Amino acid sequence: MNSTQQIWDDAIESKMSCEVLIIGSGAGGSPTAALLAEAGFDVLVVEEGRWVEQGTVAPFSLDQMEQQYRGGGVTVALGLPSIAYTEGRCAGGGTEVNSGLYRRPPTEVVERWRDRWDVRDLDPDELMKTATEVETDINVTHLPGPASVPSQLLRQGADALGWKHDESPRWMTYPDGNPRHGQRQSMTRTYLPRAAKAGARILTQCRVNKINIAHGKATYADISLANGQAGRISFKFVFVCGGAIQTPAILQRSGLRKNIGQTLAVHPTVKLSARFADAINVPDDVPVHQVKEFAPDLSFGGSASHAGLIALSLLDQWSDFKGAIEDWRNMAVYYAAITSEGRGRVMSVPGLVDPVVTYRLTARDRELLRSGLSRLSLLMLEAGATEVYPAFRGAPIVRGRKDLATLQKRFSANKASVMTVHLCSTVPLGENRDLCGAGSYGLVHETKNVYVNDASLLPDAPGVNPQASVMAIAVRNARHFIAQEKPHA
Ligand SMILES: Cc1cc2nc3c(=O)[nH]c(=O)nc-3n(C[C@H](O)[C@H](O)[C@H](O)COP(=O)(O)OP(=O)(O)OC[C@H]3O[C@@H](n4cnc5c(N)ncnc54)[C@H](O)[C@@H]3O)c2cc1C
Known part of the structure; x- marks a missing residue:
């Protein structure tokens, strides 16, 4: 167990429950966890990778590849040519290993997303205000x-x-x-400690294999624990924040396929x-x-x-x-x-x-x-x-x-x-049912309680470093969820 009481490196039980399960602790999952925990939700974050303190592995070393990247940093999108890509796999996800270069989403990009994908209430000015808050939180x-x-x-x-x-x-x-x-102000230094302080539990080295859904309602997730043991987490709501490659894979394994994983965009x-x-x-x-x-x-x-x-x-x-x-x-x-x-x-x-x-x-x-x-x-x-x-x-x-x-x-x-290293758009958000896998605030279409809140939601590639867009949209959606589910929080 980590020094912060709520952060666990190993599961203590194979059966757990929570009000909100958040799968993945990267740029989307961590602010979601912090905001929801602060609003009084009982939050459990599960993260497939380990908790690696910054400075304990040499940047760009094989050790870092092994500890903080999926597949040791060797992952590829097949094609002519094939495109090598990397995904962070550790507490904090990509934010722990990335270059930290911050670019707000350009206004014309936000307008394009709003108009073409029909994203309700996506107001560029409001999104920039949210971006400003995030910039303070992570010290841009x-x-x-x-x-x-x-x-x-x-x-x-x-x-x-x-x-x-x-x-x-x-x-x-x-x-x-x-x-x-x-010193990079990644999620393990900002939103994850904030989530833990507000009572969220954070479980690392725990992989979600699938979510069990009946009649549009998800009730529990099948997990694999660090020791190889299988387990189950029941919940009222689930936020899938595994990044633009893993999120659609989790949803597909859970039986959700419409506009899921078909429109990967990269730079x-x-x-x-x-x-x-x-x-x-x-x-x-x-x-x-x-x-x-x-x-x-x-x-x-x-x-x-x-x-x-x-x-x-x-x-x-x-x-x-x-x-x-x-x-x-x-x-x-x-x-x-x-x-x-x-x-x-x-x-x-x-x-x-x-x-x-x-x-x-x-x-x-x-x-x-x-x-x-x-x-x-x-x-x-x-x-x-x-x-x-x-x-x-x-x-x-x-x-x-x-x-x-x-x-x-x-x-x-x-x-x-x-x-x-910029992957997005595998579950685009918006009301246009021909294009979108999730609604305007990330609720997966045809489900009642399965949300996506990570890079998968960006309707297309922003043309700039994407983490600012991912975070601003994640915070916007988390606030909307709180307003819907706990209006007096
Ligand atoms: C090397 C590199 C450099 C980059 N440089 C920049 C930059 O300078 N500026 C910028 O804006 N962006 C940069 N990016 C991109 C940025 O990091 C991503 O856009 C951002 O992290 C995406 O956030 P996310 O929440 O979608 O996914 P991630 O941050 O990748 O988080 C997803 C998390 O979910 C976990 N997870 C996945 N599947 C499961 C599962 N089944 N069960 C449990 N947990 C799971 C993963 O282990 C991971 O920790 C870079 C990325 C990389 C890899």
């Missing part, structure tokens, strides 16, 4: 000092080209004022390594500058760049690129992310623990990835890179503008290492 702030050199190089390259850029704030505190010593991303004349590498830093000249179609930014990650980005054309790794201190990894028109599917398959995931890029997506990688290479040249190594099989080393034509000619999305 800019760096207290200068950004790292890899981040500043992004800015310099964009300035040289006259491209728009800005610094993304992050959910961080900086206890000693050093911009390199930020497909391609990468390159840039080499400079001087040492610029800051191993565990993630650049805060983002280049938004071509947004929302295309965004450029920087990735974590320790030696292992640089080697990984050189792997696609290792025979030509391997010499560069000796010089990793002079290198950093950068990305081009696109707003995709493609969609994917999540399919739970009997006998398999994890669902099968597929994703299909459109012809436009493929062209955007090509032009994105080419423009990002140009940006790095303008920032002073002596050599750029794009991550696709058959890629040339880009040493000057003349090599960009070769890059464009040789690039094919099928040969690239396409990846994503």
